[in-house]
Amino acid sequence: RDQVQIAGSSTVLPYASIVAEAFGENFDFPTPVVESGGSSAGLKRFCDGVGENTIDVANASRKVKEKEIKKCAENGVTDIIEVKIGYDGIVFANDINGNGFSYTPTDWFLALSDKVMVDGELVANPNKTWADVNVNFPAQDIQAFVPGTKHGTREVFEDKVILEGCEATGAFEHILASAEGDTAKARKKAAEKACIALRTDGRSVDIDGDYTETLARIDSNKDGIGVFGLAFYENNTDKLQVATMSGIVPSTESIASGEYPVSRPLFFYVKKAHIGVIPGLKEYAEFFVAEEIAGPDGPLAEYGLVADPELENTQSSVADEAILGSNM
Amino acid sequence: MFDAPTIGSTVELQDSKITASGVHVFYGDTHAIKDVNVNIAAKTVTAFIGPSGCGKSTFLRCLNRMNDTIDTCRVEGNIHLDGEDIYDRRVDPVQLRAKVGMVFQKPNPFPKSIYDNVAYGARIHGLARNKSELDAIVEKALRRAALWGEVKDRLGAPGTGLSGGQQQRLCIARAVATEPEVLLMDEPCSALDPIATAQVEELIDDLRTRFSVVIVTHSMQQAARVSQKTAFFHLGHLVEFGDTPTIFTNPSDERTESYITGRIG
Amino acid sequence: MFDAPTIGSTVELQDSKITASGVHVFYGDTHAIKDVNVNIAAKTVTAFIGPSGCGKSTFLRCLNRMNDTIDTCRVEGNIHLDGEDIYDRRVDPVQLRAKVGMVFQKPNPFPKSIYDNVAYGARIHGLARNKSELDAIVEKALRRAALWGEVKDRLGAPGTGLSGGQQQRLCIARAVATEPEVLLMDEPCSALDPIATAQVEELIDDLRTRFSVVIVTHSMQQAARVSQKTAFFHLGHLVEFGDTPTIFTNPSDERTESYITGRIG
Amino acid sequence: MPLTWLVLILLTLVGLGFILGRRRALRSANGDARLLHSRPHFYGANVALSTLVPSLGVLVIWLLLQPVLIDRSVSHMIPPEMVPADTTLGLVMSDVRRVAEGLDVAVARGVMSERDSNTLRTELTDLRARLGEVGVALGQDVRPEVLSAAQSYRRLSHAGTMGMTLVVLAVAIAGFGFSLIQSRKEFRARNVVERGILSLLILAASLAILTTVGIVLSMLFETINFFGLHDWRDFFFGNTWAPNFRGESELSILPLLWGTIYISLIALFVAVPVGLFAAIYLSEYAGPKTRSFAKPLLEILAGIPTIVYGLFALLTVGPMLAGLFGQGGALGVSWMAGATSVLTAGLVMGIMLIPFVSSLSDDIINAVPQSMRDGSLGLGATQSETIRQVVLPAALPGIVGAVLLATSRAVGETMIVVMGAGAIAKFSANPFDSMTTITTRIVSQLTGDGDFSSPETLVAFALGLSLFVLTLGLNVLALYIVRTYREQYE
Amino acid sequence: MSDAKLLTPKTSIHTQSPRTKRRNAAETRFKVFGMIAISIGLLMLVALMGTILSKGIGAFQQSFITMEVELLEAKLDKKGNRNLSDIKKVTTFGYTPLIKNAFAKAVKDQGIETDLKTKDMAKMLSKSAAAQLRNVVIDNPQKIGQTIKFRFLANSRIDGYLKGRVSRESIANDKNVSVAQLDFADQLLKAGVLKKTFNIDFIIGADASDQRPEAAGIGVAMMGSLFMMLVVLGLSLPIGVAASIYLEEFAPKNWITDVIEVNISNLAAVPSIVFGILGLAVFINYMHLPQSAPLVGGLVLTLMTLPTIIISTRASLKSVPPSIRDAALGVGASKMQSVFHHVLPLAAPGILTGTIIGLGQALGETAPLLLIGMIGFIASNMPTTIGEGLLSPNSAMPAQIYEWAKRADPAFYERAWGGIIILLVFLVSMNTLAVILRRRFERRW
Ligand SMILES: Nc1ncnc2c1ncn2[C@@H]1O[C@H](COP(=O)(O)OP(=O)(O)OP(=O)(O)O)[C@@H](O)[C@H]1O
Ligand SMILES: Nc1ncnc2c1ncn2[C@@H]1O[C@H](COP(=O)(O)OP(=O)(O)OP(=O)(O)O)[C@@H](O)[C@H]1O
Ligand SMILES: [Mg+2]
């Protein structure tokens, strides 16, 4: 095998393919193969073992989990280099000709949660239009297209929007008070779980496909509001208008500065054992995090990646082949 | 090889049931039937004789438009049933075939039970009001085709599991059960033993009292025994057509004579 | 209804080619052949007669193991060809059938050209060294089956587009072309006119000079004309077996007598 | 290259064997093919097969074993200290192989002489650069141990290839000779060749069994893992499907099964009548012209990628149905909440399945002998009566096969369901509700972002295996139906 | 047969009894149902085809900007010794200034007035331009110093503008293109520098990254599909037919064959992704075949297609009348000969139908390819040998289409539909062969 073999997250895929393409153009190494298939599948194949018939790099839209590291180790994949490449901004957008929105997490909680507080009681969500949620909103039917439970974005959406809203409306405390569990931690977990349950009456639709599917759904239902990646939105500004969150307009800058809250880090993982064996592997990793690629003015940022302010640290840890766990 | 006709010579002929004039049949380029003119009288048995491959089956199939199912087959000329052109565009071949039934040369039982084979026609034509009437029709048809004794205990067995001669009689029973006005029988006794043959001939004679029967046969004796009219075909031509006794005793065409005396085949 | 035998009564019988003893055949639960013992002599024509459905075809199919192809069919007893058990596990039925050819009751030409139909057996057995030899084989077989004249101009036409009698002769030609040592013919003349029948009978007589022929027929005259031995089947039993003249003139079983005089069917 | 040559030589031998076997057999019969037991080409085929099959077997086994054996002996040359804890010997060996390959390429290109390649020393040449010039990229500089291992790797593989060539040729020639001697006129060549072919047929049939075993095995262990992590009672008897990143998800197959059955039924409800009627029309009514263009056109429907159908469902059919049955729709009912529903997916899937039913059924119906139809028509039956009562029963096994194929496809479809039916797992009898199926859940759980060792991911395997068992039941039923109602003609 | 019946006057064959009328009505209904069924199928096909064509036809054209570029020695080969490794050190980023200069010069030569900065002009070109330039230089170092005419792709927004997808209104919030650039594009168009022409690279080229929709082609993926289909056809047809022949004609009818029969039908119902799981486990992890290789894809799809072919083959073998087999056996053919000489040709139409459907399915399948690594960004080169075609990483047409359909830039959407057109052309040519063959075997008896 001559080329670097990469698999994993479909969120990272566009960035990885931009890098792979440039890498192939500028180096004598063949263009790496970047497969998609999701973070989980990528990491699983990454952890299948060491050797030519396993992949060298796993892209992931989340951090690798402890349990996965253990599984990896069982298969002999011990030294893993973690590379954080930047952040993926998550935005809310609806049809370009529709109403404009500026949300707070509370609005989303009230719109989509399975149960909300009404007069101090927890009841099945009665809200039908956005005006029911917030008097400042137009009386537009609530119809949200949120990522399905397989997407990492869903987790971020739950954590940073719904859960926030749950706490802000006081529903969280109410639920916690009646939550079952032996320990405080267990009770908190149960309450969180109850908080993030979304209504199932069709107003919140899980999207298992991709953002293009969400866009298509908004196309066919103009009332719909969808969750998108920042990069996707930026390529489709002719069809979508973005909503602000707590008054902040999402952009690479506002996310990099931390003002806009809804984002998640993106990573790739390199199998150290393959460095020096698979030609071009290290060069690829270094090239990826080079300033001219992953920096705020590089092509990745241009495409919509939120550059990591601490990119230099990453560069040096790639250069040193710093192994996961050892530098923490 | 040839016995004198025993019956049928004295029957009075009725007016004609089917008239065919100037019939030509082509299979693609093959000219199988050439300018045939013939009258099939009502309440008469007409025999078609002639050497193998001379066009008997072909002509027979014209009479109830079974030729329609052969893509390459083209029929020209006029064939009238009760004075009505059967090749008229308005004619429904289904209704025609209900009136002009057919027993094929190769037995072709349906892959169904013996009972269902015989009941098939009665069912689609609605001849029975209830199960017991249908049972009666089936039994009667099988009896007339001389098959009842052999199959009465296994009416539910598949018709395809019968012996060759049994299948042939099954097909006869199947055709008789629908009570057609004209029955076309293509060598109905070819696989039958003499006794069964005699029974089928009896059936034909019985049918004649009310209907017309056209029978193709290779047995000159049989033709002489059962038919009142005989048509002799040769190489697609209708060479001679007339009263059976005349044909057999005093043929006007020498080919006819040669054939019935066993000189051409 | 019964002419005196014309030939075959004086032929000397050779030693036996096929011996069957204690043969029983079952279709599922139906007991179709019951304890049949028979010797088919070499260079002899043996006729199987009996009413329709009595088991003639069934027994015939046992002789070259064609019954193997019917799932429900079970054969018991011994059948030997030239002293070798044909139901032995080591016997290759293919070789057996190459030696014991068969013409089926229902004509079943391949959906191929007439030429290919006849040439098929010769081809798989490698009887011809080259195309012209094959042509010769085909022509000879078709001539012997009295079909050559009718089809010589259309050897490339499909065999399924022939008339009933032509198909039957085609199947005879096909079987004859492979030159089997024993030829089993199940009602080979049922769809043939007298002339063609006579030609086929001539063929049979000719074959007899070198091979054995077993023929099933419903025509007592035919049996008498062509065969030297006759077996009479009734309801699955072999009622009587012996020299044809004896059977026809002086049957020992009364069922035989009833049948040949036309009293039971 | 040598492998190509070897194969070419083998093929030549095979061809030669065919000719010689044939000729020898003929000669034993003094040139008269009629005296042979079998047709001459069977003797040829016998020699050809006896030459090819054993030698090819040896070749394949050798090719599989040689690298393993050479790897093992060369790996002794790698000192253990060269294999640090973080890599494996296998990786170092792949480096060795790459260097060896590089040397092969260099020699083949004439950049290096054979002698040079064997006497090279890392201290004296920058091997990485030299190999780079001929297009062989190396991951790092070549260490001396690796180089010497690579050199002996090359030596051994050359020797091995040599040995392989000899042995394979020997086996081939032995088979050749032996079978050639056999080729006399009394030899039962046809039986031998046919037995050979029969074993090939059996081999082919057992591949299906092997595939099944493979499928079951590849899912079984993860399924067991899943049931170790998740309560089987919830899986089989729960009523909620709600995977969750936080764990403790409810993962019951029942709502998914319901969705699967519901959507498949609707799809079959469209595909079976339409397909069957189309088949009947094509084979019984349409002229040969209509038939010869309509049938292939319909078959295109089976080849359109499902993503197109998915988009069709999402963008065209869904909104259309919503426009009819949705709130404020043309019919004034509000049964449908969104564009995605069981009905949307089912209808579109049904369209995709039309050719599965129509084409195969058409072939089978066409194979029913004309004499069956004649028999019925001759009794005065109409064409439709003939079809319904004679033709279709006779064609039943094929039609059931076609429907089964369509059902299978419906059960296994993902894209249309994802885009057309939505992704909500629930029990509902309303065809305008969104639902989801087992297959889509398998795909989405496998390709999701969750922890790959969590029950949320592993459930995919349990779902797969359960589906396998369920469809097995379905197929047993189908077999039973065919056995019971089949009408065998002639 | 009663007397009453005897006396009934003869009815004309023109006048229909009520019962006959009913039956004929049923007949007409039946036939109309058939026509409706065909029409539904064909209508859907037309609707789908119409959608596909209208959406995808644009992908076959692309906008190009032609200009002369001076290959400055000072930038590309500072040492001036034409040493390839030195030239290679200049990355694509180093080529951008050349393009900017060339653009500025082209504008001046054409006499176009504009306030646009050269940087913004250069942004109107595809990002592939620099790489295109660099490749030419590396392949022909002697050309350094010369001025050469180049035809660069315009970027997807400009291309979209020419195709009507992008308008001045729609780009209000777009940071990748400005109104000034569109105005400038109009000027270029008038001057003939910018032109929309047929784009062969879409049909023969390789995939490009998300930033360069204009440069993406489906050709390499088509080769991937081609090689997979060769594997599938070469394996599944003979194996499928062989297995069917054994099961239908030779296998003893007992519970073991029943088990095999049920088993095979059941394999048809296994979701395709499960075959991917199997393929990953068996072919890649166990047999160590390369990842992302069309060979592996072909093997997996073979396993997936087999049941389809087996089921249809068995059904057609069953439908051959036993009398044909009898006829062959009766003249001394072996069972094997009767099957291969007579039964198989008669069953051929059904076998070919199964092949058409199975291959069509395999050609459009994506899910199993996901697990063996054939979906994603796999921009390899056109394979030059059969071995390379089978073993080097490649994608497949449906995978490529699927991938494009997911990408953010709407320009990819058009390419996805364009890809579907090509896939269908591929499918139709594949089917045509089989259909012609099938017509030759069709007969009624
Ligand atoms: N495939 C079968 N399955 C079941 N029963 C059968 C099958 N074939 C024949 N039989 C039965 O076995 C008996 C003998 O049949 P066979 O075909 O041998 O009669 P046959 O003497 O040839 O009659 P024919 O002169 O009418 O051809 C008959 O009762 C028949 O119904
Ligand atoms: N389907 C067909 N296609 C082409 N030619 C045919 C077809 N059917 C019959 N023929 C030819 O037409 C001629 C007449 O055939 P037909 O079946 O009418 O003969 P027949 O008199 O019934 O003979 P037989 O007594 O042998 O049944 C024959 O030469 C035959 O070969
Ligand atoms: Mg006839």
Ligand SMILES: [Mg+2]
């Ligand atoms: Mg019989």
Ligand SMILES: O=P([O-])([O-])[O-]
């Ligand atoms: O493919 P994802 O893992 O980024 O959702």
